[in-house]
Amino acid sequence: MTDNIDCPLKIVIVGAGIAGLAAALGLRKEGHQVTLLERSELAKEVGAAIHIAPNAHGLLRELGVHPETFGANPVHGLAEYDGKNGALRMSVDLREQLKIWQHPWVLSHRVQLHEALREHSVSPEGAGPPAILKTSAKVTHIDPETATVTLADGSQVSGDLILGADGASSVSRGVVAGENLKPFASGKSAFRFMIPCKEILSDPEAATLFKEGYLCLWMADDRRLVMYPCSNNTIMNFVGIHPSTLSETKREEGWDNGASKEALLKVYEEFGPKVQALLKLADASSLKIWSLLDMDRIPRWFKGKVVLLGDAAHPFLPRSIAIEDSASLITLLPKGTSPKDIPERLALYEKIRDERAHNVQDFTRRMGADINDETRGKMNIMEFVNYNYGHDEFHNSRHELKKLLCSKNGPTYLRQPIAFGPSPSPRQDHFGRTYSSEDATFTMYTIRFKTSATYLKNLFPPGVFSFVSPGTVAEATLRATELNNLPWLGGGGYSFVGLWIHGVQHVKEDGTKVLGSFIPFLFENLSDPILTGRDELGMPKLHCDIEIRKNSGRTKIFCAWRGAEFLEMTLGPATAGSNGVVTNGGGDISKHESEDNQFVYRYVPSVGKPGEADAEYPVFFPKPTNSPTAVDRTRHGSTKDSGIEFRPGDWETFPTIHHITSFLADMPISTILETKTVEGRGLDDLSRVQRLE
Template sequence: MTLHVGICGAGIGGVLAAIAIARAGAQVTVLEAAAELGEIGAGIQMTPNAARLLKKYGVDKAIGENLVSFEELNMRRKDGTPVGYTPISRVENALGQPWWLVHRHHLHTGLVDVARASGCTILTASRVTSLDYQSSHDGKVTVSTEAGAQHTFDLLVGADGVNSVVRKAIFPSIAPAPPTGNCAYRAIVPYAEIRKHAELRPLVEKLTMEVWMGHDAYIISYPISAGKDFNMVLSHHRDPPVHQVQEIDMQELRDEYKDFDPRIKKIVDMIPSAQRWPLLYVGPLESWCSPKKNVVLIGVSPACILFSHILKTFSLTMPTQDAAHAMTNHMAQGAATSMEDGAFLATCLKHHIQSPTSLPLADALSVYEQGRMPKAALKQQVSFMNGAIWHLPDGPAQQARDRAMSPELKNEPLLRSPNLYGDPRTVLEVYGYDAEAHAEEEVAAFLKKPGMMDRKTGVEKVQADKVMNWFLDDEQKFRPKL
């Protein structure tokens, strides 16, 4: 019998989940509230843990040249003084995966193309208004839409954003909130405009990521759209915390960064318009599943509320969604974490589909929860910490941070660094993560499968994958011998 999975929300996480679950052998229907598909917004990082999934499912081929590679990360004080440096090839070579930059629209279009090619049904103008997941004797979930349609699924996946209808139905007391007064502006300026100014050309003569760190404010920039556009995220704080997107006076934005490096300040002054986006937070939750294990949440990216008013006007897909674990954007892990959720969940469902008696659906979802919830909570914490590092005020802590990073300016690799985008431990733990391999380990452990330890050497496969197998070819990898 075919497992019919419904996915509420056709954002980045929802569509990646649809692809992975369909490839696992399920029938997939995606219900999207918007009248037409097409994300708006700005740039997004596909760090190696997310790039791995784009490659696995062929989404990278669908996006093509709009997946931009870049050469280096430069960490600066707000006045432009260099304090840290990471050659991106070092991260990519260590992890065996690329680190890409992309416009959300190009990413989403590629995902949708691959989802449809994988047999997924995507229904637009299908805003979910209610769900019945408790009354059915066979465990099925019935979903009603604003248009009056009803759909019945064996499993419903909630990927419908920080204001998730699905999350509200199973956890009505949970509400998103700003954990601090941290907000962000997003903006794009064409490289062609920047190159008109001789003093700015050193910033754009090659494709780089740049971070200017200041007290309670930073700017991060990187190339998108085949290297044609200079994307910026401009972090700042407001007291009291902001709960909704706000229109702003552009002079306010320009004044916010008046003491920054004159070069980036000149680019900031080129921004034609912007809004203030609050950074909202959800979780950690006690569970991501309904009691009957027939509804499950996945996340997408932080602060999906930010463009909601624009999207209602244009009837487009929400650019960032997170039903389960909204997090701040400081480690670029919101969308990546949601993509991991979908891939991990799909791996668990694959084992259920292949052997329903060995791994019932409820158990498959338990494996998903137990494996993914701690990982998402860790990423929320790492994102908070990186924001704290970048937002330090001038003084002893900032000076200690800069000293600890300074060997990077001589291209000296460090065992630890406050530059978390290049810190070996953080890179391995966050950017080196393989969601599908982790899911296979968790399923094997749950099923108590033999063969995880080599009887002769005592080496466990999980540890071999971390310590040995990363530098070996497939035919050389350590595999336990019973």
């Protein structure tokens, strides 16, 4: 629930990488106060590009970050070469195939993505308070119970929640998962460097390998080379994965370490002269090497008020997974989230992210294994691509959060269409919480009359209801009601007209009698209450237009179907001395208390089986022991000037309700007993409804 709108959360994010900045941007948009603590000075790095897969691209767009605006170029195709001789194995144009994804697969310079996220997070423009970014803020200690971070200079930063987005060498991970869980060397390293496309095109031999918009791979048994463009196809990014022993990499904190160009050429010397020509264009001063790390699955994602995301939780997955972590946390901590909600939201985050993140981690681990390594196993790459790209974490987490919020309110009513969760009605909101209708207002217009019991008993389901009296005279009430200021209708209202047949009983199997008034129909002028009443209560509701006119103390009520009237009720002017204020629920329309109990009969037809029912049974609405209705005024009308006129029409006039209008038109009305207008406030939501047997 969101009941903390004016008190945003104070969130501290440790680490201002892609995951941390994406989280900061989204949480800022939700109105939270965000502080980012980054241990580095955020100096620009070189030599790194990044895939922005369709699933991540969509998340960035929802955050207001559009990769194409800072040079990200779409993937056009895929080319694979033999790493032993450089021969082309395949070349596939993917532009048509990639149209199945809602968002494009693009290739971006990592720095440009990082700068865009940072600018959107800290800019004074945009929704929510700008995030505060503190650089050179090395974290030395985190208290998960108080959500307090201690920095190397001795200063402290506290909040309601700490997000640990501090990468592979995470301090946060030690707090959450234990100090013994750390990344370890995978046995592989990666050269990272970039070459301007114009330099490649100026070299006759290297230029033959240039494919605009193509991701190119050279695959050998224990090493591979990946090349793809970024920055509007002006720079070619290279990743060279190989056994660490071949480049004698010394693992240090982070991955931005210098590398030897001689080692690069040596590792890939068998890839052919064209590849060697490419690699010779690398700038030795900007050549970096990255020790690829792995890590066991974390046993938990949060502890107290500290939660992990990105590389701190699952190092060296595709960046799309880190952005998904951020999207999930943003969604689970919307505007209005209270500090007391945080524990269950973090538990839900762990549930949402753990399986997916580690499924992707396992696949990338096997993809990185040597071609002849048994751990690589049989892999269905397209199945993985569909699993990875065909996911939207904003959509997924919103759905999971809604399920959580709905579950907190006990059983809820579901109505068609059920795919969207609980359906708002007088008895529940979209999270299943009850409404307060104490400020709703009503005006009831009633005409009580005598009629034929032998005629009306034809409306009873056989063997279910009967009249208490054995006589042939029955009493019934035609009631029209105006409702306004209903919270479940956004303050709006509607009207209904129905028939209450009094003096009815249902005899249970044990012989016990239940007394009340039977309602054979209710006409209403709004579809929403018709659907809720039918589905949740079993009410016999139909639609019609209802108009209430008042003139010279007389009230006329008209019911019509597409302009053709089938009912006119007339209530005569108020009689002398009938105006008055009645408190404590006075002014009830019935003469006998048992009449305030109500019966309807629920019937649900079976699909494809005419004449059969999936469910049919009597429904009982007992009069509440403490009526919530406050009656402000009751006016008795003149019975001499009152009347009821039903017009049967024909099948052409009333094609869907003629079977009802014709029956009502033949109903004999012998005497008008009473007319009454009751005004009041506060409504019963009928949640006390009971199924009889």
